[in-house]
Amino acid sequence: MAAATLVNRRVAVLEDSDQRREQLCGLVKLCRGIPVPSVGRAPDLSRLPDYFAKERIELLVSDHRLYERGDYATYCGAQAVAESYRHGVGGIVLTAYEPNDADNSLRLSRRWIPALLHSKELTHESLRVALLVADREVREHQIPIERIPHRTIMTVKSIEPRGASKVVKVMMSQWDADQEVGFPLNLVPKKFQAAVKPGSLLFAEVNIEAARQEDLYFDNFELPDADILKKAKTLFGRP
């Protein structure tokens, strides 16, 4: 059973900036938790579970861009939190919220990130709430409604190059008929990628109750079958 407070709970802190790490540790203390900062170099991604076990870590707070300063880590915060989720440790990602990150590296792991906190909203109170939400989802499987996925249809609007990768921009009227949302093309199984073209339809499981677009995740992509395409053609004049 997860505790309702953070009192004396050990919270790992991954952050490549010394100053920011010091600040995060201070905030964890203000939440009455025990900060466990990873100094120097962060453990390898595959060794995180061992590190958590050794340090008796119960929760994790990680900055998203862990690779900017030096070679602190060879992965981003979203990957760290997703990995810890799979090993039963709830975590949150702290991000300065760059649109590129939201559509790309964050979206890629968003399914396994219980809470995402914008740096500009960071206070000890917002940190406390986010850590408790993460703990409830990972350890108690209490999944809030805005994290529950629903089978959703979407129209591909465009495919945009982002550095060496590509981002697919889609419109989901079930979520917001006026706002495009992006995700990396490599989130779609390879066998379907060729069919992802402007104007094409896709199905995926999406947590459409999420209020912010950066909180949306996409899972289990499918192509609509011929029957659906035919109906769409009848209704909208095009598949």
Next chain:
Amino acid sequence: MPKSPPTTQPTSERLRFSTAVLRLLGEELNPSPDQGILELIKNSYDADAKRCTVELKGVHIKGGSIVLKDDGIGMTADEIRNGWLIVGDSMKSRSETSPSGRLLVGSKGLGRLGALRLGRKVELTTRPKSEPGVQYRMEIDWAAFEHARVVEDVELAVTREKAPLESHGTEITISQLPSPWTKGDIKRLARAILLLRDPFAEEQKFHASLKAEEFEELEALAREGYFRECEFHLVAMLDENGRASAEVRSASGKKLFTAKHADISTEKENPIYEIPSLTFEMWEFKLSGEWFSAQMKKGVLTAIKKWLDQFGGVRLYHRGVRVWPYGEEKNDWLDMNLRRAQHQELRPSTNNSLGCVRIEDARGVFQLKTDRLGIMEGRPFDELRRFTDEVLDWMARERRKDREKRKKAAEELVRKDKKDAEKRVDDAISQLPPEQRRDVEKAVAKLQSAHEAEVELKNETAQLYFTLGTVGTTAAAFAHQTKSPIEMIRTDANTLKSYLSDPQEFALFREESSVAAGRILRQADAIYSFSSVTLHLLEHEKRHPRNHPVHELIDETVKLLSPYFDARETVVECDYADESPVVWCRRAAIEAILTNLLINSLQAFEARAKEGIAGEPRKIHIQTRISGGMVAIKVQDNGPGITKLAIDEIWIGGRTTTEKGTGLGLTIVKNVVEELRGSVQAEAHGDLGGASFTINLPIR
């Protein structure tokens, strides 16, 4: 004695199909009526027909009919029974050929079923070549299937008759169409039939046509063939060993660029394309009014646009027959538009080009999807895409080189013209009487200095753009870094605010609060240093040309960017020549070159870490050497090197492999260096393992 249970002989049963299957296979697997009719035409092609005509009778209203006639080899009763009537088995193995040697193109018989189901009745009349004077007739009334439980319950009679005609061939009439056809439907069918075979191919051994004015109009338009108006004509081939070659010619046939296999295939580990031989041909048009009015062909532009509207895009012909929907409107299967968006002047789009990929594929490596819309995605298709992508990349590279060459030649010509003009002025002046000569010399000197002032003003403006570009690349690269201290101050200020209002809490966390206050001061200093970089780069004074000691400029630039190096844990080492080289330039010019190269290194380090690769401590090395009146400035790093772009491509504006890159940095470097009459070379992996750039500048 107990009786043993009676034994029975096993019964012989059959798996049977409900008549509903006909609807499923016939209608639902057929995306459109056109595709069904195209399948019938493909059957004619497989039957060695030379001509195939489709006629629409009274289709504008309900109850019309479609009549298809060909002069192929026809079918015997046995062929009707064991081929034509078996759905899903077209009796064709993928490497089988027709009697005349054509590679078969028809599919699993599902398309034929779809076409036949377009009407309520079908009548087949066929005169087999092998049985002169004989014809077979058969009628299908689909209503009969509606009353039957399983497909096999409906009997279909094939009657043998004396043929009224000598010729062989097949005629299919699909009648009682349930709904009328619009003009748009007919136009779409006309286009589909015309494009089923490459309408621009010189040799046509099979001609399919639609008896309709819409078809005639389109065919006439296709015949217009504006190929002679193209800007580039690309022909790329892949031989049976998977080796590529290509050439690009101008409209007049002049060879512009040629490529061997190694120029095209850039995949080092797997350079050979593992697919059957093919040809990729494309014509690209320059759709600008200026281009055509310069050639006195104003009216032609509108005609070409209309022509490209109908026939533009790159289509795929497999065994001589078109595979849908490649090259259709909105089907940019080669991602040409996406790439053109990045390099408008170097890349074709689906709107300004026309082409086709022709694959014979005797072994049947490429397989069509069941609904016949496209080729199965898989290794052969991926290889095909790799080939077309790499051919288009090669063509863009050659065009860029050509553009650079022309630019250099134009600059050289201007320099020579200027020199000639100056000499002519000097000669003219020298022939004047001495008293006039002085006046003219004065006037010419004044004109020259006014001209130089004008040029200087323009150069200064150009430098301002380069500087602004550099400020932009810096801002984009370090946006997160600049934002971070502000966010930290906000967090600490919030913490202090909440604790100051609660004396008990404040007492408990007094030490934390004091640390937070100290952090605010440190972050304020960081913001100050980051903002100073931009202000320093923009100093007006730096855009005036002077004699500048190179080493001093390098030191100043490194110092200016030191907050970023510190924040990224990067060490910069300098190794200077013994002499102190001096360059006539604007300070801003050298700053732009170095800043962009140094930012490039920092982004490369970040990209490497992001890809999950741990590296050595980050290091940038700057070296200067003097030789032959030039100073060579070499900037190297121990990052991952240039890996995702060809060396030639790194200078193209907008080309970037990092998510925060603008793709402008190296373009600015090249432009500024050229303006200083210098040169720049790049190596993908230098002495330190990462990228290496060498700038050569003339010294004073």
